[in-house]
Amino acid sequence: MTETTAPAAAAPLVADLQEMERQFEALKREARELLEGIDDAQFNWRPEPGRWSMAECIAHLNVTGQSFLPALDRRIREAHAEGRRGAPPFRYTLFGKLVVRSMEPPARFKFKAPKLFVPQPEHPRAAAESAFMTLQDQLIARLRAADGLDLGRVKVVSPASRLLKISLGQVFQLTAAHERRHLYQARQLKSHTAFPRS
Secondary structure (H helix, E strand, O other), rough: OOOOOOOOOOOOHHHHHHHHHHHHHHHHHHHHHHHHHOHHEEEEEEEEOOOOOOHHHHHHHHHHHHHHHHHHHHHHHHHHHHHOOOOOOOOOOHHHHHHHHHHOOOOOOOOOHHHHOOOOOOOHHHHHHHHHHHHHHHHHHHHHHHHOOOOOOOOEEEEEEEEEEEEEHHHHHHHHHHHHHHHHHHHHHHHHOOOOOO
């Protein structure tokens, strides 16, 4: 009789990536709680012309995140092939730290979204929410693919501008901060005095 053993558990992610996975899971919970009970009319309501609806906030996050995935995939694949391995502590640039901090809510500075990331105005709530949840899982999959790389030295080119290069670790940090920023914006709409109540 031969002895069988259970497959070995996957090694844990490095601490930086564990923290980012925790943040993306928390963002899923936050979005689910925010959108619970919201119908399409409420989701697409705007307080005034020129201001985004909850739908546009979520759709903006979806289109921005999806735009970054091919760049992440390409750079992670190249970095593994180049042997760009590294272990914590990772060294992140001051510029990258400032960019991440600038995205955290509440917004201290307003930025005009690049044309590539401007959302369409109308969206069904269920589809937009589902796409957001899927995006978080896709980002977590990229975290796992990036494990073992030097998160500070491997750079990713932004799809919005080839002049903007951000370290791989800070792309994940920036994405989470950006998502928190717009979920906060959507939550402010939900608490607006003129928000349509069901």
